[in-house]
Amino acid sequence: MTVMQSTAMRACLALTAASISMGAAAGIRTEATRVIYKEGMPEATLRVENLNKVPVILQSWADTLDEKATPATSKAPLTVLPPVARVDAGKTQVLRMRLAAAELPADRESAFWLNIMEVPASTGDVGGGALHLVLRNRLKIFYRPKALKAAAASKAPEEVQWSVVAQNGGWALQAGNDSPYHVNMIDASLVEGGKQTAIPEMDMLRPHTQAMFKLPGIARMPAGATLNIRYVNDFGGVISKTVPLHTP
Numbered sequence: 001m002t003v004m005q006s007t008a009m010r011a012c013l014a015l016t017a018a019s020i021s022m023g024a025a026a027g028i029r030t031e032a033t034r035v036i037y038k039e040g041m042p043e044a045t046l047r048v049e050n051l052n053k054v055p056v057i058l059q060s061w062a063d064t065l066d067e068k069a070t071p072a073t074s075k076a077p078l079t080v081l082p083p084v085a086r087v088d089a090g091k092t093q094v095l096r097m098r099l100a101a102a103e104l105p106a107d108r109e110s111a112f113w114l115n116i117m118e119v120p121a122s123t124g125d126v127g128g129g130a131l132h133l134v135l136r137n138r139l140k141i142f143y144r145p146k147a148l149k150a151a152a153a154s155k156a157p158e159e160v161q162w163s164v165v166a167q168n169g170g171w172a173l174q175a176g177n178d179s180p181y182h183v184n185m186i187d188a189s190l191v192e193g194g195k196q197t198a199i200p201e202m203d204m205l206r207p208h209t210q211a212m213f214k215l216p217g218i219a220r221m222p223a224g225a226t227l228n229i230r231y232v233n234d235f236g237g238v239i240s241k242t243v244p245l246h247t248p
Contacts, residue, residue: 027052077102
């Protein structure tokens, strides 16, 4: 076999290994898509199941919605136990989140990321061409003070004040969330006369804040427009609603 043929075969094996690693990495399943940590609870828990045919190593930590944070640099007042765990094929692991000594706001929710980094076990040596992919899954943790109730949280998305406002020579969608709850938006579309304009970069709405989103392709103030929104509730369900636009 020539050097070129050997190199080509190693490249082919590397691609095959990458495909296998991706499939294995996709085998981690959590029992929920978010965690609600209520004040007064000794801890919040989340069960993680390994659906792969091989063991995996899980490394878990919380951060303050900082994508660049690592277990060493995170400033979140939450400890995740165990921080590292081996989960055999077909088995489950319970992650326990405990609040460290910290003063969190009592009049609104606080939000964090739960990071679950998954390292699949090696499926064998392919002559130095194997690729082992490490994937990180992220779920939101919402710390909810005692004064805030779940029933009110379910109504918060419908109480957001949406309006179209002038911005930098164009138009933008303004979202006013006066509630103490986070509103977990998926997407939104402006509807005017049968025409829909998708709003790019829709994001979570934080408590007691206003957020602005660009409206591409809108040359004038829309008349009689409505807004189609999709958001996620406490149980991970996707809710679709049509809401009015208000005059700011």
